[in-house]
Amino acid sequence: MTTSKRIRIQDIAERVGVSTMTVSRVLNQDSKVSDAKRALVMKAVKELNYRPNVAARRLASNKSFFIGLLYFDDLDTSYLSKFLLRGLKICRSTGHHLVVEEIDDDINKALASVKELIEVTQVDGLILLPPICNNEKLLTTLQQANVSFVRIAPDTQLNLSPYICMDDYQASFEMTEMLIKQGHSKIGHIIGNPNQGVSRLRYQGFLDALRSNKINVPPEYIEQGLFTVDSGVEAAKKMLSLDDRPTAIFAANDAMAAGVLSAANMARISVPDELSIAGFDDGHLAVSVSPNLTTVRQPIQQMAELAIDIIASGKFSDLAKANAREFRNVLDFEIVERESTNTLK
Amino acid sequence: MTTSKRIRIQDIAERVGVSTMTVSRVLNQDSKVSDAKRALVMKAVKELNYRPNVAARRLASNKSFFIGLLYFDDLDTSYLSKFLLRGLKICRSTGHHLVVEEIDDDINKALASVKELIEVTQVDGLILLPPICNNEKLLTTLQQANVSFVRIAPDTQLNLSPYICMDDYQASFEMTEMLIKQGHSKIGHIIGNPNQGVSRLRYQGFLDALRSNKINVPPEYIEQGLFTVDSGVEAAKKMLSLDDRPTAIFAANDAMAAGVLSAANMARISVPDELSIAGFDDGHLAVSVSPNLTTVRQPIQQMAELAIDIIASGKFSDLAKANAREFRNVLDFEIVERESTNTLK
DNA sequence: AAACTTTATGATATCGCTAACAGTGTTTGT
DNA sequence: ACAAACACTGTTAGCGATATCATAAAGTTT
Numbered sequence: 001m002t003t004s005k006r007i008r009i010q011d012i013a014e015r016v017g018v019s020t021m022t023v024s025r026v027l028n029q030d031s032k033v034s035d036a037k038r039a040l041v042m043k044a045v046k047e048l049n050y051r052p053n054v055a056a057r058r059l060a061s062n063k064s065f066f067i068g069l070l071y072f073d074d075l076d077t078s079y080l081s082k083f084l085l086r087g088l089k090i091c092r093s094t095g096h097h098l099v100v101e102e103i104d105d106d107i108n109k110a111l112a113s114v115k116e117l118i119e120v121t122q123v124d125g126l127i128l129l130p131p132i133c134n135n136e137k138l139l140t141t142l143q144q145a146n147v148s149f150v151r152i153a154p155d156t157q158l159n160l161s162p163y164i165c166m167d168d169y170q171a172s173f174e175m176t177e178m179l180i181k182q183g184h185s186k187i188g189h190i191i192g193n194p195n196q197g198v199s200r201l202r203y204q205g206f207l208d209a210l211r212s213n214k215i216n217v218p219p220e221y222i223e224q225g226l227f228t229v230d231s232g233v234e235a236a237k238k239m240l241s242l243d244d245r246p247t248a249i250f251a252a253n254d255a256m257a258a259g260v261l262s263a264a265n266m267a268r269i270s271v272p273d274e275l276s277i278a279g280f281d282d283g284h285l286a287v288s289v290s291p292n293l294t295t296v297r298q299p300i301q302q303m304a305e306l307a308i309d310i311i312a313s314g315k316f317s318d319l320a321k322a323n324a325r326e327f328r329n330v331l332d333f334e335i336v337e338r339e340s341t342n343t344l345k
Numbered sequence: 346m347t348t349s350k351r352i353r354i355q356d357i358a359e360r361v362g363v364s365t366m367t368v369s370r371v372l373n374q375d376s377k378v379s380d381a382k383r384a385l386v387m388k389a390v391k392e393l394n395y396r397p398n399v400a401a402r403r404l405a406s407n408k409s410f411f412i413g414l415l416y417f418d419d420l421d422t423s424y425l426s427k428f429l430l431r432g433l434k435i436c437r438s439t440g441h442h443l444v445v446e447e448i449d450d451d452i453n454k455a456l457a458s459v460k461e462l463i464e465v466t467q468v469d470g471l472i473l474l475p476p477i478c479n480n481e482k483l484l485t486t487l488q489q490a491n492v493s494f495v496r497i498a499p500d501t502q503l504n505l506s507p508y509i510c511m512d513d514y515q516a517s518f519e520m521t522e523m524l525i526k527q528g529h530s531k532i533g534h535i536i537g538n539p540n541q542g543v544s545r546l547r548y549q550g551f552l553d554a555l556r557s558n559k560i561n562v563p564p565e566y567i568e569q570g571l572f573t574v575d576s577g578v579e580a581a582k583k584m585l586s587l588d589d590r591p592t593a594i595f596a597a598n599d600a601m602a603a604g605v606l607s608a609a610n611m612a613r614i615s616v617p618d619e620l621s622i623a624g625f626d627d628g629h630l631a632v633s634v635s636p637n638l639t640t641v642r643q644p645i646q647q648m649a650e651l652a653i654d655i656i657a658s659g660k661f662s663d664l665a666k667a668n669a670r671e672f673r674n675v676l677d678f679e680i681v682e683r684e685s686t687n688t689l690k
Numbered sequence: 691a692a693a694c695t696t697t698a699t700g701a702t703a704t705c706g707c708t709a710a711c712a713g714t715g716t717t718t719g720t
Numbered sequence: 721a722c723a724a725a726c727a728c729t730g731t732t733a734g735c736g737a738t739a740t741c742a743t744a745a746a747g748t749t750t
Contacts (some may be wrong), residue, residue: 006736008736008737009738020700020736025738033698034698034699056705056735058705059705060704062738077423078629081425081429082422089445100432100433118727120396138364144511171555229633229634259635262610262634263612268749285633288574289603289634290607354706362743363729364730364731365708366731367730373708377727381728382728397707400705400706400707401705401735404706404707404736405707407708679747691744691748693746693748695748695749696748697743697747698744699742699745700744701741701742702740703741704739707736707739710733713729713738714727715727716727717724717725717726720723720742
């Protein structure tokens with residue numbers, strides 16, 4: 001093995017002929033370095049392929065370089081793992097580390113473990129995935145503990161912290177319009193779990209798209225689901241047994257859409273010929289059922305990147321800043337047309 | 346915030362009345378400490394709720410406390426995320442960190458990035474998930490680089506390194522016997538991706554179970570798949586259109602089993618009444634389709650724990666030891682009966 | 691032009707831990 | 721009985737970075 005001694009900040013300093021502090025300043029974006037020296041240092045850094053020693057940096061700076069990621073068991077595995085994998089990658093490049101913690105059902109246990117996490121690892125910041133990013137007790141605790149946090153797709157108290165989300169309402173609106181353009185006018189909707197705000201947004205987008213196209217929705221075309229496959233099956237069974245059943249069903253997530261598909265199969269209704277189905281999320285599931293689901297792609301990876309960047313860059317430290325416009329990030333979505341929807345014949 | 350100063354090794358030393366080295370020795374399982382002092386130190390450690398400062402430890406000891414996890418894109422997300430989540434948890438308790446790296450299709454790029462990973466992060470060891478744990482070039486490179494690694498479910502060169510796996514052959518055998526006990530004798534099998542060794546093992550277990558029960562398998566009941574949903578659909582279509590079609594199909598993983606389910610639905614064959622379906626893996630998918638899949642549960646979490654423990658404990662450093670029996674771990678599986686299989690009527 | 695800022699740099703002291711060596715006693719070997 | 725081996729404990733010196741303070745040079749004010 002080529003035991004090529006690891007390059008230290010000192011090696012660079014010697015090569016360039018400055019002190020280690022100057023190098024450190026350059027590396028930490030500290031502005032008080034002359035352009036000439038900064039350039040020299042940067043050049044040497046590249047030439048020697050210098051990588052900071054995270055441990056030393058952490059020890060000296062008394063920052064932890066840890067980022068906590070809190071999620072709730074409930075969350076779709078594919079959502080989580082996408083977020084996680086991208087997050088881990090980004091972290092590596094910034095020298096941070098992800099500390100992932102599952103949040104307990106029991107809020108008191110959860111609070112205790114989060115407090116423990118904060119004390120023990122001294123995280124620089126936390127990322128809260130939905131739906132726990134809306135838990136009031138948790139949010140209060142974090143504020144009291146004076147920890148920075150970024151929330152993903154929150155639906156309450158939007159100026160409590162920086163957040164990242166996509167426009168669920170608009171996505172739902174556009175998906176519905178797409179179905180309408182395909183000739184559907186009898187469109188059903190399965191609402192998501194009512195204790196997640198996105199369910200309401202998606203429902204509203206659906207309704208408004210129909211209204212703006214002057215299409216009426218009979219109440220039987222709306223069912224309440226729970227974001228689970230089973231709830232999708234149940235809802236679809238009811239809708240599909242109607243005398244005048246819908247020609248398209250838009251479920252508020254992929255799991256329920258998969259449920260609709262199962263129900264359709266059981267009822268011997270062919271998809272997409274007799275029934276179009278649309279989902280929301282574009283997780284693994286969307287391409288694991290056949291026909292593959294038409295769905296809305298959430299920009300999860302991008303969310304992960306942004307979330308980590310916000311914390312890693314230390315851009316916000318005091319809460320005043322945290323409310324600044326730049327920390328309200330609404331990302332673009334994408335409608336992915338696959339095989340489960342089709343023009344109405 | 347209670348800014349309770351973090352406890353240092355020195356605080357303990359002072360309280361007990363020994364030097365910091367003695368405390369350090371106790372904490373690092375170094376044997377040369379008298380039982381009396383060891384007990385005192387341990388007591389203080391508990392009372393003060395001491396947690397070592399990982400950064401300092403890393404800096405001083407020149408170990409990285411990093412563990413690399415290499416995976417190939419191909420891998421089922423749910424497999425990966427289960428492994429990852431448990432791995433991250435275990436790591437936290439040992440003070441290690443996971444550095445996760447996706448391996449490129451192009452083996453040369455992959456080797457380059459692995460080398461980079463090793464140099465940059467100075468990992469204490471690597472964990473190789475299937476199928477890349479069988480890649481010869483990669484293995485050779487790692488050996489040359491003199492890095493410790495543990496392989497998960499490898500199927501070649503078994504005494505090259507410690508490994509962890511389950512008995513795929515036996516699991517497949519038992520699953521098949523279960524179907525036979527349910528009264529099935531016309532059982533089809535969809536073989537997994539031929540370039541993963543487990544496919545062969547599962548196929549063999551299937552064949553041997555039938556043979557030991559004196560049941561004949563017509564060649565039309567065996568199809569080659571690729572571990573993908575689509576390949577499952579294709580294989581099932583063929584099998585289900587036979588004049589004398591099987592009453593049960595055992596697919597070598599859940600994705601293909603989900604494919605079989607889709608095909609059955611398309612062909613209006615009811616599951617499990619007219620067709621029983623069994624899968625393998627027990628990932629997220631198994632409970633996302635309906636009916637839920639009967640399948641084999643892989644002890645993924647346990648694999649993760651063990652893998653990390655082996656590396657974290659530094660139990661093996663030279664390759665001689667690495668071949669010892671204790672590093673060949675075959676874990677138990679579990680057959681999970683759900684709704685997709687039923688007694689033949 | 692004296693007095694005061696501001697800006698760019700360096701010297702030095704840590705951060706919390708462990709490696710390496712240097713003692714103590716205490717046991718063992720011959 | 722005296723050297724050699726062993727078991728236990730402490731001392732000292734870093735690991736590689738940053739914080740903090742000090743200093744020199746340049747720019748501003750009055």
